[in-house]
Every structure is written in C-alpha cells, then in structure tokens.
Amino acid sequence: MLQMERFYAERVGDMKGSDIRDAFKLTEAADVISFAGGFPAVDAFPVSLIETVMDDLFRCDYTGLQYGPTEGLEELRRQVAVMMDAENIPSDVDNILITNGSQQALDLIAKIFLDPKDYVLVEQPGYIGGLNAIGNYQGQMVGIPLDDDGLRIDILANKLKEMSNKGRHPKFLYTVPNFQNPTGVTLSLERRRGLLELAREYDFLILEDNPYGRISFGQEPLPHLKTLDTEGRVIYLGSFSKILIPGARVGWAVGLPGVIRQLSIAKQGTDLCSSSLGMKLVLDCIMSGELDGHIDSLKVLYRRRRDIMLESLGRYMPAEVRWTHPEGGFFVWLRLPSYIDSRALLPFALEEEKVAYVGGKGFHVDGSGHNTIRLAYSQAPESDIAEGIRRLAKVLRRQIESAI
C-alpha cells in the first residue's frame, strides 16, 4: 500500500488529536465512572419536547429534509437574533451565521483570519477544540494564564507590550469568559473592560466563545464582551449543544455583517450548509416557548452535580490538591503537586480504580500543565460523582505518598 506521508500538507504537523475525543473512546466501558468528556447529561435532554416537535416537523413543509441556505435557516437566524437582543447584544439576521456547533465557527474564523505563523492570544489552560482549530491553520499561539477571575489582564498587557516591541501583532484573542472550559472560572467585569481596552490599543479582534453562559448557578450574568464592544471588534459564539442537545450540531456566530458574509463564503466551500434537520428541530424547540423553562431545569440539575463534586473533593482529596469553584458550566480544574503527571496516571486510574478524567496538559500551548486535571461533573450520573471522586482521590493519594 501507498505511503501517504509525502502527500500531506505542512499543517498536518500542527494537527493534534484531542485528549478529550480520545478519552471519549477510553471511557465507554460500563464500569468506569467518567469525568472525562464534557458532555451534557443524558437526563438533561428534553426528550418529550423533542418528540413532540419531531412529530410535527414536516407538517408545514419539508425544510428539514432539503439543502438549506449556507448562512442557516432564515427564521432560525431571526430567532437567534432575538435571543441575542435579549442578552444585550443588539442583532439582526445579517449579524448571525448558523454553524455545525460552535466548533465549526472556531474553524471558519481561523480559516478566514489566520495565515501560517499569525499570532493568536489564547487562555492557558484553554479550550482544546479552540486550540486545535487555531493550530490546524498554523496559528502561533501565545498562552496567557488565568486565576479565579479569569484571564490575567495584567500579564496580557505586559505580553502585548513585549510582542509589540518585537513587531508581533496578534490577529485575535480567543476566550471562554463564562465558566471557562477547562477551569470553570469566569472573567470579572473589570477585566472584561480592561480586555476591550487592550484590544483597541493593540488593534486585535476578540473571539468570545460562550457555550456555558446560560448554565449559571445563581449570580447575575456579567455583560458579554460583545455587549461592551462598540466597534464590532468582538465575534461572539453561542451554541445549543449545552442548553438543548448536541446531536443537532447547531451553534452560531454573531458579528459585523461583512464578517458574517465572509464566514459564510468560507462555509460554502466547507460543507455547503448545516443540517436542515437539526436547524428545523432547534427552531421548532425555540418556537415551542419551552426553552427558557428547560434551561432553568438544567441549572438545577448541573448545580446539584457541581455541589456534590465540590463537597466530595473537600472530603476525599489530599491536602496537596487544589481546585476551582465554578459558578456555572460543566468543569472543575485540579492542580496536583508538580511531581505528578496526570496523563501518565490515567491508564492506572482507569484500570485499577475505574475512574476517568482528562489530563490537563493538552489545554496548554507551552507544554506545561502535566500536573493538572479537568473534571466534568456534567455527564456522570449524580449518584456516581462522590464515589468517582473517592476513587480519584485514592489514586492521587497513593501517588503523593509514594513520591514523599
């Protein structure tokens, strides 16, 4: 058989398989308690709403069966614009592009903005799918650390000055400001303002990815970066994957009409159009008027899981382990002693203790993070969370004790 290596493009060298997607395969075994995949809970799916909607899906027409417009079904774009308006992002249909989940928006944005070696500022740790999308177009990523208030704007400011002195100008900054993936932390209001000022000063765009914003456990939501943006410098990404279902693959981008048009041209060559079936299903779920109530029930469901996980971490974890306290979303982030390599430990955790997580290294762009772990409380059955954390703590305690 043919050796293919000589045919591959240079960018293949920058492409990484994701630990998350690979974890998906590893943890399919029935007796493993998995905190690996950041999937919605199966019991978070509004099955009866979806069945009702599906019964009527072709009552008026066959929109859901045919090819659709590249930009997305017009009525769905209109409804998303209405949702955005309600979240203080003034929008019209031509500000909205429907994508195959927001991952496709990440890809299309990298596609239209990045030449090889272009600089992109990213959170470190940052969402692996975003890093992969950027890496696939050979963007050169500069990681900025986070603390409990999100992206460290002071460090970003220094980095920008340093880059500017070397003649390096980032094209955009990629951030998940609310209940970040993987850390669960949220960018403070003061830092949101500071970030926009830096973007103006150093003339870069901001890619605001907000899949978890509506899964908030209590406090008032902070204004979106896009809400604070007066210039069209922010491109905002939303998704129905976490608030409805991922299986429809419906996300969206909000931006200036010119950017949306350019993204749409890129999408034409990428997949012609999104799934009409998925778009029609999502549209009809919105039109049912039941989406907001459903999201309220999700907050209760995920908050309970978060509570159990935090409580179990407090009860079982050795004193050397630190973790974040998310106010929404799906994730808790663990920092272990520096002598522990979480990825190397995973096969052992899986085989001996039947517990799965994602090693944190893949969320870092500088090769660090070997002693970090992402835990998703979103998918594991509620009754398994405490036991899973007990098992993980056992694995970690053994490592810590053997190292001392």
Place this chain on the structure above:
Amino acid sequence: MLQMERFYAERVGDMKGSDIRDAFKLTEAADVISFAGGFPAVDAFPVSLIETVMDDLFRCDYTGLQYGPTEGLEELRRQVAVMMDAENIPSDVDNILITNGSQQALDLIAKIFLDPKDYVLVEQPGYIGGLNAIGNYQGQMVGIPLDDDGLRIDILANKLKEMSNKGRHPKFLYTVPNFQNPTGVTLSLERRRGLLELAREYDFLILEDNPYGRISFGQEPLPHLKTLDTEGRVIYLGSFSKILIPGARVGWAVGLPGVIRQLSIAKQGTDLCSSSLGMKLVLDCIMSGELDGHIDSLKVLYRRRRDIMLESLGRYMPAEVRWTHPEGGFFVWLRLPSYIDSRALLPFALEEEKVAYVGGKGFHVDGSGHNTIRLAYSQAPESDIAEGIRRLAKVLRRQIESAI
C-alpha cells in the same frame, strides 16, 4: 465600525462565493422555473419512511441527541462499509469516515493535503464546490477538459509531462466520474484504467467523488476508480444527499486507515463530530431495508425528467446550441455560440422569461466558459420542464438573432 480587511488571511483572496448557492437565493421567487440548484426533487424524499423511522428514533437510546464519535457512529460506518463492499470496494469500518455531506470530505482532504500553491488537477468544467474547497486552501488548479466520455486522458497525459518537465507535481486529481456535475458525462472504462496508470506514473492521488453514481438510467455501472485501485491511491467519496435526503448532511469518505485517521484528526478541530441526529436517521433508514427500493424509484423519477428535458431541448433550442446526453444524475450541459455570455444574460432570463439556470463560467478555473450553461432537471416540477426550456430557448434565440 471596524474595517476588517486588514485582519483577513491571504486565502480569503482565493475564496469564491458560489454561483450555485447565490442562484439558490435568486430563484426562490414562486413564478420562476428554476434549473439552477442541483437539489433533489422534493417528491424524491421518502417522507413516510422517514416519519416511521423518526417515530422510533429514541426507542433504544438517545444516540441521536448526544455528541457522537468524530469518525461517525460506528454502526453507520459498518453499514456504509457493507454498501461499499457490495459495489466492489472492499471496506472495513476503519476505511470509512462519516462527513457532513461529501462537501466536508472535500474540505478535509484539501485541508490535510494542500499547502498554498500545491498543484491539483481538476475537471474543466468541474464541480464548483470541489473547486471552492481546493481554492480555500490556495491549491493551484490545473483544468483538464472533458468530452462525452469524460476527462480527456490524452490531454491529461500531455499536461502531466509538461508539468513534470517544469518540476511541478500535482498532489491529487479531483474527478466526478459518473454523471458529472456540471456536464452529466461519464468517464469511460478505458479512461478509468488510463487515469490510474497516469496516477501511478506521475505519483498523484485521485479523489473520486460519486454523489450521483446510483442514479443511473439504465446501463450497467462502470467499476469505480477505487475498485480498480490496488494501491490505496484513490480516496472515494459517497453521499446520502441524492439517494435519501440532503437535510441530514451525511456523506462519507473511503480510504486507507491512515488517511481516514488523519482526516478524522482534522475533523476534530473542524466540528468535533457530525450530527448524531442525521447519522441515526440515515442509519435507521438503511436498517429498514427500504433504501434500495427507494433508489429504484428515484431512477424512474429522474429519468423521466431527463427525458422531458432532452426532448424539449430538441424541440425548442436554436440550431446553434449544443448539449450533453446524461445517462444518469441531475445535469445537462449547454454550449452556446461564443458571442453569448450566459451569466450576463441571467438577470434578463429571470426578469423577462422567469427561467433560471447557472452560468457555466464558475465551473472553469481558467476564466473560460462564459458561453456555457448548467441545467438541473432534478428539482423543477416535471410539468414545468418543457415550459422552462421553451422560455430559455426564447431568451437564447433572441440573443443569437440580435448578434447576427
């Protein structure tokens, strides 16, 4: 508002909006008879089968609601492998990648194989979506003409020799061998063999895109290039868009496991996974056992439309106009006198005679083809086809007479 141009990547200059997708918008007016979009007929959708399948979609599990594996649902990959086996392409699960329609496979293949300025051989005229996917990665396209037996292998051989003398080596050749889009012609068996020989001699890959192969109006299907391929040099693309529904966005690629793995890594960063909803629907339609019978009914339906179109062309068209005689698929290709610009004529055809088509220039990579037209007989209601051709002939006759 911000001026975005300075942020765009170089490749944006190579991105083209497609005349086809734009035509989709132009021809939505109710009184226009459109031969523009190569869409399946709405009456070709097996609505009752789909409704039956949907009623049972979540009976066993919620696979259709959740994220799925990047490569596609395993059982769907297995069923596609079985279909491929039946068409003499020996396949296993790890030879199959499920994509968002075959357009996504075109994108992913360009993504993993093309560096800017890499040479790609294409049919001229060739499928616009394929040309766009290649253009989006700045592939340098070399067009090879077709005749009634498909790609002109003799001209290809000369071109390859000429390129080789200049040190230019194409990465792959892109072809739609059966009932080609846009011309409707089919590559002869002798030329299929010749093409594979040239690929071996000049060491390039072949991308065989076959969305229409099963919509054949009579003759025995010719062996796929992939069937004749002993080295794994051919990557084969199939699609459920024309034989079932496009709205699910389910296509597939067949290749060596290593290539499928690399495409899957690229897909991770592109959209994580395809629509589980669409994949599950397609899988259940296959499992119903009714797909083959449905395809038989499609052959009858589209053959009748092809017959009416060819008969009407014969009856109404001025002697100066030539056209192809497709033995399957969706398209007839018209060649007009060289002094007619079909794209410039389109607004007039739309406004005065309420008939739509796609100007052929966009299917050409060298700027030629201004005097060609693609007509799709697939979507226009059967009863409209003769009238639409009469109108188009009237437009063309007037142009020809005014030029004489």
